[in-house]
Amino acid sequence: MAGEKHIAVETLRQYNVKAGQSSVSGLSSGAFMTVQLHLAHSSRFVGAGVVAGGPYRSAESYRGAAPLAEDACELTALQLCMNPLTSYTAPNAQRLAELARQTAAAGRIDDLGHLKNDRVYIFTGTKDTVVNSLVVAQTREFYERLGVARKNIAYDDTVAAGHSIITDNPEDSPLDANQPPYINNGGFMQSHDILNHIYPGLKPAVAQPKGRLLRFDQTEFFGNESRASMSPYGYAYIPQAVEDGAPARVHVALHGCKQGYRYVDYVYGRPDAANQPPYGNRYFMTTGYNEIADSNNLIVLYPQAQGADGDAAQNPDGCWDWWGYTSATPTQPDYYSREAIQIQAIHGMLSRLGG
């Protein structure tokens, strides 16, 4: 409205956050990124929620898939990390755990000893046709091999769900659907299960959150580089008590492919900007994170990836990078270390909040 002063885009600021008590969760590409972020900065996190995601650096399982490392990673990601034909061709958790140890020994990610007491939630739907359950089973074994106690891992492969984060919203897709926006109605809020597992003893979610959803400028965290494939804005839910100075913890919630606010469908190779799907905001508005965050003084950080399909990044679906498309060097893709551009950016946001 004319004359009304309204700050639409804010700068992310610090709150009274307990450092080292943060957590992260995500669906699909957000789940692969969850594992990467968890390992890269394990000193910052106490737990993770992986919904339909594979183990760390699984895209490097088969270097022989193509002569160029970048191409091999992409083919391996598509064909072995999402669609392995049998359990023999799924990523090998034992070898990837060893690769994680080597990466830590090289100083490129935090000491893996930080994972010891972490709590991890892992989920795969029995009707998921996008990321095969054989891959997600390897994620459980991967964490066990890195020393996460079996009692601290909640593994669920019993729900007849398609590729999705599950909610109890009646307007969401049927439970067994495998289609955008990958938010399915299963009669429960999966985000609550994730957070209840990571932080035992949480209070029940509120019906109407009283905090506010903050829109912040993300570009300062990735230098506005196009290869980052990240949107101009990110979002953060801040409970009112946290705004008033109460101690808080941070949870990072990572959307999957085709779920960022800026997602545009590509039709015949062109972005269909005239008909943007209406679900771009649903991941950070309707998946239930904000309701449980409100009653437990949790800040929920929603970084946003966006699609790009050019020379800088081949990522038309706006996925988080778990196969190397953001890498500056195609011969040695780096999407997994503390120096990877998206991990650096999200870590920068987390640090700014105080987590």
Added chain:
Amino acid sequence: MSDRINPALLAPQAAQSPLPPPPVVEHLLKRSSLLSRQLAQTAHNSWTTAALLPFAARPQTWQELFQLQQAVLQQVGQLHHGWTSGWTSWLGEFAQLKRVNTMSKLVEQEFNLVAQFVLLLQGQATDWTNLQENIEVNYGYWLHETLRSPQDTDATA
């Protein structure tokens, strides 16, 4: 003052940054490169298969191969099912063209059908190519894993 540029002044710069090939040529080169890569991968898988000979006596090898084959057949069956329902739906729509009162609406309907036809063909071509890549990569990886010595646990291989 003449506005003609001395070619001698431009020559060194041109030598440092040669002009990229026209987009059409670049596209053809990329296509040829990807095709060569796929053929090379197929050839590599074929000759590596010969190295499986010492593993032929191992029942597990045959069991795993059988499972791979079954999984491929299952994927082909799923593709076939998807194509059949796609074409059935298209033919149904063709048979029941909606009532039209204007020439422009008729042209729109006809082009919609053509576009749907092309979309079905595009989907089939993409799905089939993806399945080919899936089989190549899965089989290649299975060969690689089978031929590794059991005590070898080097993750970076």
